[in-house]
Amino acid sequence: MTTKLEIRHVRLDRQGYTKRGEYYGVGEKLYCTSDFSLSNRDACVRAPSAKAARPALVKLAKDYGKGSFSGAQKRRRRSR
Numbered sequence: 001m002t003t004k005l006e007i008r009h010v011r012l013d014r015q016g017y018t019k020r021g022e023y024y025g026v027g028e029k030l031y032c033t034s035d036f037s038l039s040n041r042d043a044c045v046r047a048p049s050a051k052a053a054r055p056a057l058v059k060l061a062k063d064y065g066k067g068s069f070s071g072a073q074k075r076r077r078r079s080r
Helices: 050-065
Strands: 008-010 030-033 043-046
Touching (some): 030 050, 043 050
């Protein structure tokens, strides 16, 4: 069975946070997919482009099918 992965670029501010306050750190562009059935978790990788991110995200999707996908590590920005 083949599953279509929709890859999206996640915008981060200079400190590595999303608009929702999720922390991913700084580095290369961040690409995510959340097309893992029965799960609301995202798989995210750092890559220079969506095309470059695709193989790693496909591997994560396959690993998830084997029960080894751990999801993205997210931390909320502290309230001040």
